[in-house]
Amino acid sequence: MSAGPVSVSFRKVLVANRGEIALRVMRTCRVMGVATVAVYSEIDADQRHVLEADEAVCIGPAEARASYLNIEAIIEAAKATEAEAIHPGYGFLSENAAFAKACEDAGVVFVGPSADVLRDSSDKLIVKRRAAEAGCPVIPGPLDAVSEESAKLRAAANETGYPLMLKASAGGGGKGMRRVEREEDLESAAESARREAGGAFGNTELYLERMIEGARHVEVQVVCDNYGSTRFFGCRDCSMQRRNQKVIEEAPAPGVAVGDIQEAAGKLVEALGYRGAGTIEFLVEPDGSFWFLELNRRLQVEHPVTEECFGVDLVALQLQVADGEGFAAGERSVFSQGHAVEARVYAEDPAGGFLPSPGRVLYVAEPEGPGIRVDSALAAGMDVSPNYDPMLAKVIAHGETRDEAIARLDAALAETVIFGVRTNIAFLRTLLADPDFRAARLRNDAIDSRTDELVQLPEPGAEVVLAAAAAELLGVGARRRAPTAGGAARLPTPWETLAGFRLGEGA
Amino acid sequence: MSAKSLKKSYLLGGRAVEAALRLADGRVTGSLTTAGDEPAVVDGSARRLGAHRLALELDGKRVRATVLRDGGRTWVQIDGRTYEVDVHERGAGGGAHLGEADFAVSPMTGGLTKVSVTPGDSVDKSGELFVVEAMKMEFVVRAPRDLVVASVAYAAGDQVEQGDVVVAFEEEA
Structure with missing residues (x-):
């Protein structure tokens, strides 16, 4: 990469996220002279990521599934605003292979790995196998999914040793993960992990790992x-x-x-x-x-x-x-x-x-x-x-x-x-x-x-109530009235309440 | 500045605390009584650091507090901890709730050129309460209803910020 001022050929980037990370990405876009497009759900119209972007497009109702996870609406917004790239931030669609593919198909650059890599690496067990093959140390345990047959499951667990971890191949966010202390608990833990993984990811495949304690x-x-x-x-x-x-x-x-x-x-x-x-x-x-x-x-x-x-x-x-x-x-x-x-x-x-x-x-x-x-x-x-x-x-x-x-x-x-x-x-x-x-x-x-x-905290001292009372006595800390969502509350300006207004008249 | 006093019951972390305090020239005296305890004598100071900031001294210890009064609840932050201090409602007649319409705030940051009322005054609706001046413009704040003045926090010549409470009213009869 050349020295000197950082720049890219993009003129406009859509940020498919909200909150601090959307603002974080937009800050860099401004440094690079790239215009920004925010997307937002119906309840987010007054959020800072919307107000501080150069353009903003509403992509659906409050539920993330219908807005920040709505691939079609986000691609539509990118096309409508002629954004050349989409930065997904973290969470939401950031590691979603279907989204990356939809971007590629729409001719919009997805800021992240290729759709193929995202798809190939979406299965934790497959990635673990690739890591082992590449010579990257992996947590001891079989590199194959555990069998649904209880005898085989037990054999694999005994070979791994207790305590162990059951993990869902499609897992994420701790879902489908179970710590198992002893053989008696193995089957019920596997069953509930499968159920949870099936519900969350539509994939019940599990694998075993030795429990690494206190690492x-x-x-x-x-x-x-x-x-x-x-x-x-x-x-x-x-x-x-x-x-x-x-x-x-x-x-x-x-x-x-x-x-x-x-x-x-x-x-x-x-x-x-x-x-x-x-x-x-x-x-x-x-x-x-x-x-x-x-x-x-x-x-x-x-x-x-x-x-x-x-x-x-x-x-x-x-x-x-x-x-x-x-x-x-x-x-x-x-x-x-x-x-x-x-x-x-x-x-x-x-x-x-x-x-x-x-x-x-x-x-x-x-x-x-x-x-x-x-x-x-x-x-x-x-x-x-x-x-x-x-x-x-x-x-x-x-x-x-x-x-x-x-x-x-x-x-x-x-x-x-x-x-x-x-x-x-x-x-x-x-x-x-x-x-x-x-x-x-x-x-x-x-x-x-x-x-x-x-989470324990000491009892509050007398200064706390004193602060509340002194604030009242001193007229400090009154909440601004008529708060408007998305910004500082405001009071009517003198121009809006001209009834009591005098110009140039001595007090 | 004239002396002001306050007698109110607060709730903090589920415990009721009775405050009977007097403020004169930055000095706070009186007592704080936590339910079931002996009254604790208060002899300290309280000064304004900003629109939402106070400097307090209590038992020789100085603390800076950030406060926000939102109806019956005061949010207090001291040294990284945030507390919710609620006005303790004690039923009809005994309530001490300071509602939205129970004070008049400065509409802008500037200098108070005139304070037209003193505690105890009865003011008719639209009567003049105080006058603020900023950038050569004067703004007269008037009574939103018929009211009795409970306290006045500033005097003519003081600087005020937008949103500062200048005049507090007695509760509506």
């Missing part, structure tokens, strides 16, 4: 061009997960030797003929051994920690690769500098069992300062809909050292204010303060094993 979740960021070259952007650690949902992510992965893992990741993407940005997830054990876990064929939620360390714009690279640019022979990856940590702010109530907390956002104050980045679509007046993912914002801190990045992130979260919906901000700060996390003693079960303890 870390480490992932490699790559971007592959169309001509067989791969650029590597180091490792992230995403061990801080709650029920398979990442909460805190960081780069680089503390104490992980990048070389071998990157090499293994490279073998897999090469074998698949992969194109675009991708993440290869691994489990890493305390002795340093690592096992391929999963391939994510999209931009990840946590991509900013990599961007902050490497000083790159991964969305720009995605667009350039989609535009057919190749990495120049011998081009080296830029170097990682310092450390970055990200916290995901969710509209959920940790004290109430982490139930989502939809509602109208009444007030927002986002942090700033050296090393602080906020990827968010928050605005006072916006509605947090129960129809979509409850992630509100990502707060990212970069520092020279891990300690500095954590300290900056903690201070940034302390000054992040969101009123109107409940959030997990206090919980995030508890996690950042955890001695094991501070010492980088990371395990992917660290949160789940002590959730009850981690």
Whole structure:
């Protein structure tokens, strides 16, 4: 890729997503001088991704199935606006082979892997087999689907050893996954996993893996061009997960030797003929051994920690690769500098069992300062809909050292204010303060094993009620009246209420 | 600025707290009584940092709070934690709910050139409450109904931001 200002031949890109990631993609489009098209569901007309785009097209009702997952409507919107490429963000249609195919058929560039690669890699067991063949270490277990015959299932399980994991070949989002401790539970677990996988994916195929206990979740960021070259952007650690949902992510992965893992990741993407940005997830054990876990064929939620360390714009690279640019022979990856940590702010109530907390956002104050980045679509007046993912914002801190990045992130979260919906901000700060996390003693079960303890907060002090009362006495903090959705509430301007208006008259 | 006082019952995390407070020249005195506990004496300070920000001092400890008053609920954020403080409704006659129409706010950011009322005043509908000036334009805020003034938060010459409560009314009879 040539030095100098980043550019692509696209004049207009449609962003088939919503929320912070849609805004994130549009920001890069603006840098590159590319016009943006937003798509939105009927309830999202006042969301920031719609208001800040150059054009916006309504693609259907609130339910994601009828709008953000509506392939036909999105292709229609791209044609109507003459967008030359579609960036799918993450989630929704980002890894959907049928969508990528529909884009190809419509003559619109899909910013991601080819439809063929997406189709071939949609089956986890097939990808695992390809990884093993390519020489990328995989979690021990048979590379064939488990038999429905109970004798064969038992034999395969005994060979793998307990505890083990049953996984759905078509799986995703933890669906169709079961941990099995002992032989007595095997058949019922297989049965319920099959049922769940069948319901969710229309495919009941399962496979077995040895349970890797207390490992870390480490992932490699790559971007592959169309001509067989791969650029590597180091490792992230995403061990801080709650029920398979990442909460805190960081780069680089503390104490992980990048070389071998990157090499293994490279073998897999090469074998698949992969194109675009991708993440290869691994489990890493305390002795340093690592096992391929999963391939994510999209931009990840946590991509900013990599961007902050490497000083790159991964969305720009995605667009350039989609535009057919190749990495120049011998081009080296830029170097990682310092450390970055990200916290995901969710509209959920940790004290109430982490139930989502939809509602109208009444007030927002986002942090700033050296090393602080906020990827968010928050605005006072916006509605947090129960129809979509409850992630509100990502707060990212970069520092020279891990300690500095954590300290900056903690201070940034302390000054992040969101009123109107409940959030997990206090919980995030508890996690950042955890001695094991501070010492980088990371395990992917660290949160789940002590959730009850981690959601505890001290009793509120007298200053809280004093603040409420003093606000009233001082006339501070009154909600602006007549809030309009999608923006700051407004009061009538003097021009709208001329009855009491005087010009040039002394008081 | 004249002294103002407040006597109100709040709910925080399911516990009722009675506040009896007086504010004069930034000094807050009085008591906070959590249900079932002895009253806690308050002698601290409260100052305005912005349209939604306060600087408080209590028992020698200083905290910065961000607040939003939304009808009967006040959202309070202190040091990364957010609290919902609700006005404790105690049935007919005892309620202390501050409704939408119970105060008059500044329609724009600017200087208060005149405050026409003092606490206890009865004002007829459309009577003048205060005057704000910004960019050489004056705007007169008038009473939305017949009312009695409960408190006045600013004096002529003060700077106010759009949305700041300048005059609070007694509850409607």
